Amino acid sequence: MESTSGYRAVLREGVVDAAPLMLAIAPFATAMAVAAHSAGLRAVETVAMSIFVFAGAAQMAAISLYAGGAGVVAIGLTTLLINLRHIIYGLSLDRVLPKRTQPSRPVLAFLLIDEAFGFTASRIHRIQRPDAYFVGVALGIYIPFVLFTAVGAGFAAAIPDIERFGLEYIFPLAFISFIAPMLINVQRVAIALVSGGLVLLLPRFIDSGLAILLAMAGGALVGMLWEDDQ
Amino acid sequence: MNPVVLIVTLVMTAYSTRIAGFAFRGRTMPPRVERFLKNVPIAAFAALIIIGMDVESSGADVRFIAAIPAALVAWRWKKLWLTLGVGMAGYWILGALGLPG
Numbered sequence: 001m002e003s004t005s006g007y008r009a010v011l012r013e014g015v016v017d018a019a020p021l022m023l024a025i026a027p028f029a030t031a032m033a034v035a036a037h038s039a040g041l042r043a044v045e046t047v048a049m050s051i052f053v054f055a056g057a058a059q060m061a062a063i064s065l066y067a068g069g070a071g072v073v074a075i076g077l078t079t080l081l082i083n084l085r086h087i088i089y090g091l092s093l094d095r096v097l098p099k100r101t102q103p104s105r106p107v108l109a110f111l112l113i114d115e116a117f118g119f120t121a122s123r124i125h126r127i128q129r130p131d132a133y134f135v136g137v138a139l140g141i142y143i144p145f146v147l148f149t150a151v152g153a154g155f156a157a158a159i160p161d162i163e164r165f166g167l168e169y170i171f172p173l174a175f176i177s178f179i180a181p182m183l184i185n186v187q188r189v190a191i192a193l194v195s196g197g198l199v200l201l202l203p204r205f206i207d208s209g210l211a212i213l214l215a216m217a218g219g220a221l222v223g224m225l226w227e228d229d230q
Numbered sequence: 231m232n233p234v235v236l237i238v239t240l241v242m243t244a245y246s247t248r249i250a251g252f253a254f255r256g257r258t259m260p261p262r263v264e265r266f267l268k269n270v271p272i273a274a275f276a277a278l279i280i281i282g283m284d285v286e287s288s289g290a291d292v293r294f295i296a297a298i299p300a301a302l303v304a305w306r307w308k309k310l311w312l313t314l315g316v317g318m319a320g321y322w323i324l325g326a327l328g329l330p331g
Contacts, residue, residue, distance in 0.1 A: 090251015172282025219273025
């Protein structure tokens with residue numbers, strides 16, 4: 001596929017590429033909003049959360065803790081741990097973005113989600129404007145995320161037990177589609193195995209959010225050291 | 231807890247981690263750090279895949295098995311739609327067959 005240099009065209013490409021994920025975002029956001037309703041949050045508060053936070057996993061965790069009567073420190077620490085991996089995404093992405101991005105980096109940072117990072121990182125060699133692509137993917141997810149939060153929050157009383165048909169399986173499938181073409185040599189496979197292994201093992205000993213960050217860092221470290229040896 | 235406090239807490243923990251990685255604003259880094267950062271995507275994808283497999287919940291076996299044809303299709307044709315289609319189809323078929331999870 002040829003990439004065009006126009007900002008809008010690349011942004012649109014990002015939106016289109018991320019469109020399949022809507023199948024998973026819709027049920028997730030709706031279910032999360034229904035959970036928020038059960039936890040005692042008002043619809044406007046739930047929707048505001050999605051608008052200003054835009055972090056599905058952290059929101060879900062916070063809602064569960066809130067429902068259980070947890071305090072602000074517990075919720076703050078838990079969500080901070082869950083979000084730690086964003087640091088490594090930011091570091092990795094920063095170096096492949098142009099010196100001046102459109103919009104500015106602080107705005108791009110707000111949109112930093114797993115999928116926006118994933119799509120952008122996997123296609124970085126083919127895109128002229130990675131900032132535009134990143135925004136496209138992020139918006140392609142942000143808009144349905146907020147919309148379906150509103151649907152779930154607005155109709156929470158009317159929505160029965162959501163049968164999600166296991167659509168959340170779409171998330172790991174998307175990352176499989178990113179990683180498979182990258183596994184072209186032993187070194188790359190080793191990185192994946194180390195990271196995957198660590199994320200399986202570490203949560204037994206340490207907090208899972210910290211475990212995810214360490215697993216990603218561990219895999220990247222293997223990659224750094226392996227090349228070092230040669 | 232006041233819901234506004236909840237939202238503000240979330241905004242702070244989410245945004246602080248997101249902006250932290252950009253603090254270097256495109257400054258050049260030593261080669262080792264560059265190599266480390268260059269390998270973050272593949273490590274991140276592997277970790278996220280395993281998390282998505284949700285080994286603690288029932289049906290994990292099905293998720294792992296269904297991932298195999300999806301991964302092969304992804305490796306060969308590199309198309310997202312195809313990977314999702316093959317993966318979800320396999321997942322639903324195996325689930326319908328009632329394989330132990």
